[in-house]
Amino acid sequence: xxxxxxxxxxxxxxxxxxxxxxxxxxxxxxxxxxxxxxxxxxxxxxxxxxxxxxxxxxxxxxxxxxxxxxxxxxxxxxxxxxxxxxxxxxxxxxxxxxxxxxxxxxxxxxxxxxxxxxxxxxxxxxxxxxxxxxxxxxxxxxxxxxxxxxxxxxxxxxxxxxxxxxxxxxxxxxxxxxxxxxxxxxxxxxxxxxxxxxxxxxxxxxxxxxxxxxxxxxxxxxxxxxxxxxxxxxxxxxxxxxxxxxxxxxxxxxxxxxxxxxxxxxxxxxxxxxxxxxxxxxxxxxxxxxxxxxxxxxxxxxxxxxxxxxxxxxxxxxxxxxxxxxxxxxxxxxxxxxxxxxxxxxxxxxxxxxxxxxxxxxxxxxxxxxxxxxx
Numbered sequence: 189x190x191x192x193x194x195x196x197x198x199x200x201x202x203x204x205x206x207x208x209x210x211x212x213x214x215x216x217x218x219x220x221x222x223x224x225x226x227x228x229x230x231x232x233x234x235x236x237x238x239x240x241x242x243x244x245x246x247x248x249x250x251x252x253x254x255x256x257x258x259x260x261x262x263x264x265x266x267x268x269x270x271x272x273x274x275x276x277x278x279x280x281x282x283x284x285x286x287x288x289x290x291x292x293x294x295x296x297x298x299x300x301x302x303x304x305x306x307x308x309x310x311x312x313x314x315x316x317x318x319x320x321x322x323x324x325x326x327x328x329x330x331x332x333x334x335x336x337x338x339x340x341x342x343x344x345x346x347x348x349x350x351x352x353x354x355x356x357x358x359x360x361x362x363x364x365x366x367x368x369x370x371x372x373x374x375x376x377x378x379x380x381x382x383x384x385x386x387x388x389x390x391x392x393x394x395x396x397x398x399x400x401x402x403x404x405x406x407x408x409x410x411x412x413x414x415x416x417x418x419x420x421x422x423x424x425x426x427x428x429x430x431x432x433x434x435x436x437x438x439x440x441x442x443x444x445x446x447x448x449x450x451x452x453x454x455x456x457x458x459x460x461x462x463x464x465x466x467x468x469x470x471x472x473x474x475x476x477x478x479x480x481x482x483x484x485x486x487x488x489x490x491x492x493x494x495x496x497x498x499x500x501x502x503x504x505x506x507x508x509x510x511x512x513x514x515x516x517x518x519x520x521x522x523x524x525x526x527x528x529x530x531x532x533x534x535x536x537x538x539x540x541x542x543x544x545x546x547x548x549x550x551x552x553x554x555x556x557x558x559x560x561x562x563x
Contacts, residue, residue, distance in 0.1 A: 298351020366392025
């Protein structure tokens, strides 16, 4: 039973690594934990050959059908920028799509991101951002949001997700249930968003309601919503938000993943051992720990210890691990494409540059045209 519990605990973790190749220590704990996925950052990525080798080795030491995650949203959040060039932001693409009446731009944006991440060996991009671009959140979210209203975000994300799916890349809507009202950054603090339940349901949660069947994954944030039944507990540890709202009321059947448990938004509220247990108990399928091997191992051992202490949690852990492995198998069974040739990589880089220039031109045109159109 202990071995089964250990396998189950590892199956629920998505882990980060230190550099561009595995160290002996990382190989040792990866063999022990056998995580359900890996997430890479700029520090892990030099070129496509090195990145694919790192992903192959890491997932080979992990659970079957591992998630290979990367943050490529465009704009300021693009871990492949140095290797393939910059992409416009979701805000820029969303604005150009609306003002120039070119909804297909969001689809091409999704396709370019999908082609980029697959070229480097990833099967999942943690995008799109579904937060509403409210004035309150501008300092935190910047240009990561595609629009200010739920309708604008939904229109962008629907086409963007179709672009990802066309190239067999799993998208992840984030940050449920919404950071549009956040005035603090969850990397450092636990924001308290004062929106009422009705406001959340009709506005911030609307993109998840409309697009739940199109999203393979949804990421849950670390903000609290004290004016709702979620109370002061961060959403990532809240059964109300994860199980009651996302699973039952919305009907989401994909993979639910926590935002990074190393972030201050959750660690200022509870230690990581408790956060890992509560995230699984609340309904998450995968929990992200993106940097520290120590915190990865502490979370892993905490899941095991709680399973040994509580028969109810042990049953939950085992069932959740079986379920998420089944979901990953369905999502990632197709495997990875062959690596791009240098000529193909150059062609992709050129295509990204042309798209960036097209969106920039449309943005400039929209700014010039706006006073005339509104006159």
